[in-house]
Amino acid sequence: MTFNLPSLLVPDTALSVAGLTAYIQLLLEQDDQLRQVWLTGEVSSATQYKSGLFFTLQDPDAKAAISCVVWKSQLHKLATLPVQGEQLILLGRVHVQPHRGTYQLIVWQALPGGEGLRALRYRQLRNRLEAEGLFDPARKRPLPLHPQTVAVVTSPQAAAWGDIQRTLKRRYPGLRVLFSPALVQGDQAPASIVAAIARVERDNRADVLILSRGGGAIEDMACFDHEIVVRAVANCPIPVIAGIGHQRDESLSDLAADVFVHTPTAAAEQAVPCLADLRVEHQDRLNALNQAVSRYLSCADDRLQSLRDRCGRLKLDRLLKQESQVVFWLRQRLIQSTQRRFQTAQQHHQMLQEKLSTLDPQAVLQRGYAVVRQQNGGIVRAIADVNLNEDLTIQLGQGQIKVTVTDVSDASPKFSK
Template identity: 65%
Template sequence: MTADFTDFLIPDTAVSVAGLTDYIRLLLEQDEQLRQIWVIGEVSSANNHRSGLFFTLQDPDGQAAIKCVVWSGQLPKLMQRPTVGEQLIVLGSIRLYPARGEYQLSVWQALPAGVGLQALRYQQLRNRLEAEGLLDPQRKRSLPSHPQTIAVVTSPTAAAWGDIQKTLKQRYPGLHVLFSPATVQGEQAPESIVKAIERVERDGRAEVIILSRGGGAVEELACFNDERVVRAVANCTIPIITGIGHQRDESLVDLVADENVHTPTAAAERVVPALADLYNQHQHRVVSLQQAVQRELETADDQLQGLRERLQRLRLDKQVQQQMQALIWQRQKLVQITSGKLQQATQHLEMLRQKLTTLDPKAVLQRGYAVVRQEDGMIVRNASELAMGQELVIQLGQGEVKVRVTGKKE
């Protein structure tokens, strides 16, 4: 049975195509979110025209696409010109083209996505910091030459912390090290690093701070380009040295720090001198001082001999006596000054010798202490590490004894 189309009545609410299109246009163009929206996608096609650049932006899987246009007057203002195959982030507004009943994105700005966007943000932040003078080399402070207390900001589980401790202990025994733990990777890292630096500042004892972590991928080191971390380092009242990663481009934290090196170990080596090197330098100064004094004495003797010969030729006994007395006085003064300097140098040398003796583990054993080791040579620090019947070796000031665990009290 066929329908009788004459039975249908055209309602009074029917609109024209133009009316429907205009209605849809108003819905799209007056929507607050669509009037200024960021869209990310891949440029699948691009066509230059006299009026502007027309291109298509699509998702990587190709399941959705949108037509875009950049009018000629806006093209020079784009950070990145749309090119086929590139990932972009574009800012624009939705516009409807009534003649075809199609909508498109009218683009105002285009930025590189992915790594390109990170590089752009890095450069923009660097430009701001440079404009503020935070990268000026004249802002950088000298590190203390012989710090007694230093602080380390890094992860407690990272190998960097162990490397720093080992290096500091080898180079400068007895150094006071403050550890301020921080997360150095991931979204929580920037805030954690800032709090760790502030913690050291509030404590007030550290003379220098080491900010460190081991090597990693670029994205793992992103926290050291975070503006919060960069400004915390730049504004810190305590000198900071960074030892971040290995062979890489410098991070913004490296640029604002007072000094930077490429590894945690290098940072520890830069912060404190080696005690053995200090001793050798002192010995060299003592030898140099003795040589200088000897040269002065030889010069004085030569001058004295020359005056004697001159006076003998002139036969001026009185003047000879006066000059002799003056030379004797000068020589006595020189000897006194030299003796004083030698005494100071000797006292300093003795102080260093006593300090080295105090740090000698054998000296500790001679005072009645002992070192307890397991059979594999590991030092016992906790009774809970031992088992009943386990054999141990006790190192005394003179000799060793072997014992067996028959009981323990934790």
């Protein structure tokens, strides 16, 4: 098969890449306006190396940027050091890098030019959202200890997605991972991120959501400072972990998230515990419990053995004999005490009987005494109680005598023994 190529005017000699680059370098570096030029713009990123300070100067409105470098020998001469987010006025010259086919600005002097537009917008939005309470620590929710499903919002082409997958699989095998793809760079990224978060919310299976991307220049991270993205993160009903790899300290999405870290891998580590660590902790607790039980059983065995030794030393038969002897002694003491009390009671009873016998009127009569009674039964105790010719009854120890009073005398009789 043959192809009919259109006739082309091919020069006798073609430029090499080096030749073209040299030509461009000659045009730019020999141009009087480019050999010493003043530029103004906003510093979007800055990195310090041993050879010097490399940074990017951008014009946010025009979407243009230029690479800049201040060599180490020139740093101490600058009026101000380039800092991310600052507006600067730079003096330098345009330099072509032949091996890369790019150009950059070799900076001789840097003057403060006021706050950068991007930094100003960032601070204004941050202050407004902070006033609304979107960054309030009280809004932060705790992460579940053992999530069953984790959702990830990032770009499918990003290295962050692979890092998160590997980390989750290594730390928590068997976990269900839901992937909600989104653009994480460019003008369409904010709307794409918001839509990806909304998909996870509608799915309603995730226990925690990871919003992530790898590192990059500050302009590549602008989508995470967009208001709609920040509000979507703050209002998400699922706890959000922000794992955005960036050089700046924090994005607004970081502030709105429940937890934020600086790398996708760290975000995955925050989302789930490490099963290996949990197994070790469980084994440690099990070992501690076994040791506690062993110590308790050992103490119980020691106490039991001590009691056995004591019983062995006392010789139970001797102990029983001693206790029987004690019981016998106590029984004898009880019997003796009872007998003594009984004898005392008998003696007291005998004494009372004797007293009663002494006081018995019949016994008095038996000893030879008599009781004189009137006709009405009253006892005559004095001569004043009787009258002459009165009939009386004399009660003797055996029988009665009826008499008549013939004489009354107050002389006391004398008794013979």
